[in-house]
Structures are given as C-alpha cells and as structure tokens.
Amino acid sequence: MPADWATLKTKRALKDPLVATPEPSTAVAYSHPDLSPSLQVRTLPGRGRGIVAQAHLKPGQTLVATAPLVSTLDNLSLPSRCSHCYRSPDDLDRGSSSSKQLLQCSLCHVVQYCSPACQKHDWPVHKRECAALRRAVKASGKKRSVPDTPVRALARLLWTREVKGEDLWKQVESLESHRARLSPEEQERFFHLSLALAQYVGQDTLKQACPDAGAVMDLCSRFASNSFSLTAPTDLSNLGVSISPLTALFNHSCAPNAVVVFPSFPSPSSPRHMHVVAIRAIEPGQEVLTSYVDLALPREARRRELRERYKFGCPRAEDGCEGLIPLPDRDSTVTSVTCPACKSSAPYKSVHDALDAAKLAFADAEKAQYTEPHVASLHLQHLLTSLLSPLSSTPSLAPSAHPVLPALQLLLTLQLHAQAFPAALSTALRASDGARRIYGEGHPVRALLRTTTARLRTMPPPLDAAHPEAEERYWGNVAAREEARGELVGALREVDVAFGDRTATGVGVKGGEMARALRDLVADQEQGIVVARRMRAAALQERRERRAVKG
Numbered sequence: 001m002p003a004d005w006a007t008l009k010t011k012r013a014l015k016d017p018l019v020a021t022p023e024p025s026t027a028v029a030y031s032h033p034d035l036s037p038s039l040q041v042r043t044l045p046g047r048g049r050g051i052v053a054q055a056h057l058k059p060g061q062t063l064v065a066t067a068p069l070v071s072t073l074d075n076l077s078l079p080s081r082c083s084h085c086y087r088s089p090d091d092l093d094r095g096s097s098s099s100k101q102l103l104q105c106s107l108c109h110v111v112q113y114c115s116p117a118c119q120k121h122d123w124p125v126h127k128r129e130c131a132a133l134r135r136a137v138k139a140s141g142k143k144r145s146v147p148d149t150p151v152r153a154l155a156r157l158l159w160t161r162e163v164k165g166e167d168l169w170k171q172v173e174s175l176e177s178h179r180a181r182l183s184p185e186e187q188e189r190f191f192h193l194s195l196a197l198a199q200y201v202g203q204d205t206l207k208q209a210c211p212d213a214g215a216v217m218d219l220c221s222r223f224a225s226n227s228f229s230l231t232a233p234t235d236l237s238n239l240g241v242s243i244s245p246l247t248a249l250f251n252h253s254c255a256p257n258a259v260v261v262f263p264s265f266p267s268p269s270s271p272r273h274m275h276v277v278a279i280r281a282i283e284p285g286q287e288v289l290t291s292y293v294d295l296a297l298p299r300e301a302r303r304r305e306l307r308e309r310y311k312f313g314c315p316r317a318e319d320g321c322e323g324l325i326p327l328p329d330r331d332s333t334v335t336s337v338t339c340p341a342c343k344s345s346a347p348y349k350s351v352h353d354a355l356d357a358a359k360l361a362f363a364d365a366e367k368a369q370y371t372e373p374h375v376a377s378l379h380l381q382h383l384l385t386s387l388l389s390p391l392s393s394t395p396s397l398a399p400s401a402h403p404v405l406p407a408l409q410l411l412l413t414l415q416l417h418a419q420a421f422p423a424a425l426s427t428a429l430r431a432s433d434g435a436r437r438i439y440g441e442g443h444p445v446r447a448l449l450r451t452t453t454a455r456l457r458t459m460p461p462p463l464d465a466a467h468p469e470a471e472e473r474y475w476g477n478v479a480a481r482e483e484a485r486g487e488l489v490g491a492l493r494e495v496d497v498a499f500g501d502r503t504a505t506g507v508g509v510k511g512g513e514m515a516r517a518l519r520d521l522v523a524d525q526e527q528g529i530v531v532a533r534r535m536r537a538a539a540l541q542e543r544r545e546r547r548a549v550k551g
C-alpha cells in the first residue's frame with residue numbers, strides 16, 4: 001500500500017521560504033511604544049502595510065511584546081478562568097501548596113477572578129460589561145444568557161474606547177477593513193453581529209464609536225481579519241480572542257518566519273503578554289511574516305480561509321504552496337496522484353474518498369469531546385487505525401496528513417485528561433512525527449508536542465502492588481534518567497525559540513511558562529540522576545559485601 005499520501009507535506013516545507021520584498025516598498029509613519037527600531041512598518045505592493053526587518057533577527061528573538069487592546073475569554077473558558085489573567089484553578093495551584101479557587105463577580109455571576117488585584121484592574125471595563133450582562137439575563141429571562149464571544153469581544157473594545165479615549169480608536173480605525181468585498185453571507189453574518197452588539201452595549205455606546213451602519217460593518221470586518229486566538233501559555237489551548245492593532249500589522253505566509261504567542265499569563269504589573277517571536281533568522285529588508293491559518297490544514301482549506309476571511313489569494317498556489325504534495329482540486333480530470341516523496345501512485349478518487357470519510361469521523365469526534373470523551377476517543381482510534389494501517393483498504397496516510405495530525409492531537413488531549421499515560425505517549429510520538437514534517441523547528445505546536453512527549457517519557461511506570469520492584473528499577477536506572485533529561489533539554493531548546501527570549505516584563509525567564517515547567521523537570525531529573533547513582537553505588541557495595549561474606 002502506498003505511503004505518504006496526498007495532502008502531506010514534504011521535507012521541502014523546511015527549506016527557507018522567505019520572500020525578500022519583491023518590489024520597492026515605502027516606509028509608513030507609524031509609532032507605537034512597543035515597536036522596536038529593528039522593525040519598520042512599510043507599504044508593500046499587493047498587501048497593504050507590513051513589517052520589514054531593519055536588523056539581523058535571530059531565531060528565538062522576541063520582536064514585539066505588547067498588551068492587546070482587548071482580550072476576551074470564549075464562552076467555554078469564561079466559567080473556569082480568571083477574566084483578567086486567564087488562569088484556571090489548576091494554573092493557580094501550580095507551585096502553591098494550597099488549592100486556589102476563582103471568585104465570581106457577585107453582581108453578574110458570570111465573570112470570575114483569581115484575586116482582588118485582577119478584579120480591580122478589570123473593573124473600569126467590567127463595570128460596563130457587568131451591567132450589560134445583567135441586562136442580557138433580565139431580557140432573556142434565563143439565568144445564564146451570555147452573548148457569543150465576538151459580541152463580547154467587540155463590546156469590550158467599545159467600552160475600552162470609552163475608558164481610554166480616542167487615540168485608541170484611531171489604532172482600531174487604521175486596521176484593514178474589507179467592507180467593500182464582503183460576500184452576501186458575511187454581510188448577513190455581520191448584520192446579525194451588529195444587531196446583537198447594539199442590543200448588548202446599547203445604541204449610545206455603539207453610535208459614539210460607529211456613527212452609521214457602514215462604520216459598524218467596518219468594525220465587524222476589521223475584527224474578522226485582524227483578531228487573534230488567545231491561547232494558554234501552558235498548552236496552547238484556545239481560550240478566546242485578542243485584538244492588537246500593532247500585532248495585526250504582520251502579513252501572512254504559509255511558511256512563516258515568526259509566530260504570535262502568549263508565553264505567559266498577564267498580570268496587572270506585566271500586561272504585555274502577546275509576543276511576536278522570530279523562529280528563523282531574518283535578514284534586514286526581509287518581511288516578517290506570521291501564519292494566519294493552521295498550517296496542518298490541507299492547501300485547499302488554507303487557500304479558502306485566506307480568500308474568504310482575509311480576502312487575498314495565495315500567491316504560491318501554482319507551485320503546490322511550499323512543501324505540500326499537491327492534491328488536485330476536486331473538479332480536476334486527473335485520475336491518479338503520485339507522492340513526490342515515495343513515488344507511488346493511487347487512484348485520485350480513493351484518496352479523496354478516504355480523506356472525506358476521515359474528515360467526517362474527525363468532526364464527530366470533535367463534537368463528542370466534551371460531552372462523551374470516551375466515545376470521541378473511540379472514534380479517533382478507529383479513524384486513525386483506518387488511515388494509518390497499511391492493511392486497510394484506504395490509502396495509508398502519513399502522520400502529518402490532515403485530518404490525521406489533528407486527530408492525533410485531539411486523541412492526545414483526551415488521553416492526557418483521562419490520565420491514560422502509556423497510550424498518550426504512543427499518540428504523542430506519532431503526533432510529534434507528523435508535526436516535525438509540517439512545522440519548522442521552533443514552531444510552538446512542534447515545541448508543545450515535543451514537550452509533551454518528553455514529559456510522558458519521564459513518567460514513572462504505574463504503581464503495581466504485585467511488582468513493587470518495577471518502580472525501584474525505574475528510579476535506579478541512571479541511563480534512563482539521563483535519557484529523560486536529554487529529552488527534556490531538547491524540548492526546552494525548541495520551547496525557548498518558540499516562546500522567545502523575553503518575558504512579559506522584558507526580563508527573566510526565556511521561553512515563558514512552558515520553559516519554566518520544563519526547567520523544573522530538568523532539575524528534578526538531575527536530582528533523580530544523583531539519587532540513581534547513589535542507589536547504584538549502594539547496590540554495588542552491597543553486592544561486594546555479600547560476595548566478601550561468602551568468600
């Protein structure tokens with residue numbers, strides 16, 4: 001059965017893809033306290049403004065550290081995280097001896113805080129949000145009636161304008177709007193969004209920022225093509241949405257040389273938790289590019305998202321979009337596809353059919369993950385068996401193929417939640433293999449999977465009362481301890497690149513929260529090595545003494 005099919009990425013993905021600015025560009029007068037002199041805002045032919053390097057930038061260098069204008073937890077995270085620093089009770093417990101709890105706002109009963117300091121800092125905006133949430137509950141008659149995430153995010157932006165003033169709004173209005181190019185579906189979607197927004201914040205607040213319907217459409221369009229996913233620094237899980245006009249100046253590439261990350265949780269004293277980090281060397285004059293889309297998606301899906309949401313065509317579509325094995329479009333007359341890596345061919349239809357079936361199975365698993373995680377795991381295991389097994393009737397896919405990689409990632413999350421660590425290790429190894437083929441070294445997704453694999457590898461075997469010696473053997477094994485330490489140090493190297501050399505305050509730990517946890521684990525392993533050596537020396541001594549007694 002042929003291997004490495006279809007939408008897989010090849011090693012070509014790792015070749016340097018950087019586009020030197022193709023045509024002359026012009027510097028734009030732009031000032032922002034968080035824009036360093038090593039970066040310049042320029043207008044670039046065919047892409048509006050963008051950011052160009054003015055100095056040699058190194059992988060792992062933090063290029064921007066800024067506080068988003070607004071961040072909002074999504075509806076799923078709202079009940080379980082602090083609305084100011086986004087920590088969960090588990091994040092608060094880490095490194096503390098007592099168990100911490102979130103405190104609910106006693107007025108709206110929707111928003112939670114981890115401390116009076118976080119609550120106090122959020123109050124100027126939450127005061128308005130709190131009243132709106134209470135109005136929403138009253139109007140709907142339901143105890144919990146929380147508007148959708150985009151409505152709440154835009155509302156917070158409008159209230160932040162009221163609190164911080166017109167200068168902030170100028171930054172928002174400088175963002176690119178694609179109002180004139182919206183599809184009828186988008187127009188309808190944004191129309192409903194603006195109605196919900198007006199109802200939530202009140203006509204007066206909306207009108208002060210957006211005097212007419214066109215301005216409201218602009219706001220919705222700017223939000224759609226300039227907002228970012230807010231992610232957890234500990235595991236990159238999606239927490240909500242952030243808006244930063246500065247970070248929105250970076251243009252897109254499917255082979256990015258920089259990434260947008262949140263290496264640490266913000267705090268009232270260090271709010272600059274959104275960072276742009278170089279993951280490759282960037283030379284003066286080269287554009288700094290981040291990726292707007294999930295790089296693990298097939299080319300077709302990425303092109304669609306760029307076209308529909310960001311309103312531009314992928315200039316690399318013709319050559320297979322850097323590193324993808326080109327799968328012909330569905331209306332193509334091609335009858336078979338050939339893998340450029342292994343040169344084997346398969347009927348084109350069977351490849352597409354296999355992918356379609358897998359996508360449906362993956363969507364089912366995604367739906368079931370919160371309500372029936374066990375069922376979701378079973379769906380995923382079945383899907384992976386059918387797509388990865390060389391004995392199955394469908395073409396075998398590489399672990400980097402879509403939806404194999406996201407299926408592996410979701411299965412890994414479920415197995416970690418269920419504390420099924422040995423199974424999680426085998427899934428993590430396969431997912432790491434897939435991620436390595438897609439993401440360049442130092443990409444956060446790859447760094448996270450490597451970290452997870454290293455952490456799982458260092459876990460002791462499950463306690464087994466019938467074989468207590470297994471645990472002792474584990475702790476006394478110097479070579480295994482040293483190997484585990486090596487794994488952790490390797491992961492730490494990638495994490496240090498992915499999350500940058502600066503913390504939110506501009507000083508301190510490289511690589512953010514994830515690196516801090518890894519450094520603790522490395523220190524544990526080092527202690528473990530000392531103990532293991534002592535155990536080995538003691539065992540040798542005991543053996544010698546026994547031999548001497550016998551002799």
Ligand SMILES: C[S@@+](CC[C@H](N)C(=O)[O-])C[C@H]1O[C@@H](n2cnc3c(N)ncnc32)[C@H](O)[C@@H]1O
Pocket residue numbers: 046047048049050174175176225226248249250251252253309310311312313
């Ligand atoms: C987040 S903004 C980036 C900054 C934007 N160029 C500006 O002038 O404000 C996203 C928009 O920039 C443009 N853009 C970003 N990357 C591009 C690319 N690779 N090619 C063409 N246009 C791009 C698209 O119009 C997209 O909707």
